[in-house]
Amino acid sequence: MTGYCPNCDDTRQLRTERRREAYVVRGEPIEVEAEVLICGTCGETVFDPERDERTLLRAYNVYRERKGLLKPDEIRRLRERYGLSQRSLARLLGWGLVTIQRYERGALQDKSHDDLLRALEDPNFVLELLDRQGDRLPERVRQVARSAALGAAASTYPVKLAREVERAISVDYRRRPELHGLRAFDLGRVEQLIVYLARRCPAPFKTKIAKLLWLADFGHFRLQRVSITGLAYARCPYGPAPDHFASVMAALEELGTVRVVEGVAGPYQGEVVEALEEESLEEFTEAERRTIDWVVARFGRMAAAELSRLSHEEPAWAERTDGELIPYAEADGIRMLDGLETG
Numbered sequence: 001m002t003g004y005c006p007n008c009d010d011t012r013q014l015r016t017e018r019r020r021e022a023y024v025v026r027g028e029p030i031e032v033e034a035e036v037l038i039c040g041t042c043g044e045t046v047f048d049p050e051r052d053e054r055t056l057l058r059a060y061n062v063y064r065e066r067k068g069l070l071k072p073d074e075i076r077r078l079r080e081r082y083g084l085s086q087r088s089l090a091r092l093l094g095w096g097l098v099t100i101q102r103y104e105r106g107a108l109q110d111k112s113h114d115d116l117l118r119a120l121e122d123p124n125f126v127l128e129l130l131d132r133q134g135d136r137l138p139e140r141v142r143q144v145a146r147s148a149a150l151g152a153a154a155s156t157y158p159v160k161l162a163r164e165v166e167r168a169i170s171v172d173y174r175r176r177p178e179l180h181g182l183r184a185f186d187l188g189r190v191e192q193l194i195v196y197l198a199r200r201c202p203a204p205f206k207t208k209i210a211k212l213l214w215l216a217d218f219g220h221f222r223l224q225r226v227s228i229t230g231l232a233y234a235r236c237p238y239g240p241a242p243d244h245f246a247s248v249m250a251a252l253e254e255l256g257t258v259r260v261v262e263g264v265a266g267p268y269q270g271e272v273v274e275a276l277e278e279e280s281l282e283e284f285t286e287a288e289r290r291t292i293d294w295v296v297a298r299f300g301r302m303a304a305a306e307l308s309r310l311s312h313e314e315p316a317w318a319e320r321t322d323g324e325l326i327p328y329a330e331a332d333g334i335r336m337l338d339g340l341e342t343g
Helices: 049-067 072-081 086-093 097-105 111-119 123-136 139-175 187-200 206-224 245-254 286-299 304-312 328-333
Strands: 002-005 010-025 028-039 233-236 239-242 258-265 268-275
Touching: 010 049, 028 049, 072 097, 086 097, 086 123, 086 139, 097 111, 123 139, 139 187, 139 245, 187 206, 187 245, 187 258, 187 268, 187 286, 206 233, 206 239, 206 268, 206 286, 206 304, 206 328, 239 245, 239 304, 245 258
Parallel strands: none
Antiparallel strands: 002 010, 010 028, 233 239, 258 268
16 A cells, blocks of 8 residues: 655555554553554654554453453443433433443443443343433333343343352352362353253253262262362252252253253152253363263163162261261262272
8 A cells, every 4th residue: 555654755655564562551551463554665654543543442452351341342232232322321321422422432431430331231220220310311212221121131030040059159169169179160061061961861850960960070079189060069868969959950940951840750750850952061171071971871871769879878978967068078988989990
């Protein structure tokens, strides 16, 4: 391309180069890749306001990522989620129109404004805002926003429930990581493992799934000194089961991953776990998959009652009272896992 070079004071052939440039954003040095124009004759940098603006916005985005601030397109999507124009959102928040316009064009917001914008992610907050300050908007705009917020609130309930379950178990992990097999709880891993077990094992009663999870987690801890899911396990009347198991299953049902229904298998009757998604262990390591497949091959065809009977013979269960958590340190002594090392 050609352009004016101030150093040459003439039109010259210009080339593009990529360089690392340092910017200071609110007192923090930030290095980003910049695209600059170079004069092909004198080799000097030619100022290009559009390219410099794009580079500055990249530096702002790096700063946003460091500080957890919303990006301009995220602010725009939040606004559009509720059918609000820039002017309507500004009125609802009590801001000037130019503030929203600047943020969506890339200007860097302060923390207090970001907190308020991020609160819009919760449709229940928007509903409260409309109740308190909705009279700032025309009636038609207010009704559109309320309808969108109500729909979003209904659709996000499963995600909120899942987050609450993750939060509760994660808090316990931070207090007692040894009772979670030294792995932070991951609902996504639990979800995938339960789907896999439900699809691979006949008559996947809920109590059976609980025992298979216990064997997989404790088995992997026995080999690798870390669990697979980060679940803690407690003594229950029918054998070891994940702590918070009812909440975990409720969250997965709300997310549409599994369904728990009444089922019958031979002489047995109870709650059966139906997988509503395809099985996949892609996110698990090869060692984790070997442990899981060993548990499925060894115990997957057993009835829930037989698994309960075998677990009741384990000191890890027998020497505790109902509700008491079972330490992962007991994994080495669980007889049901004998042979795992060579399997």
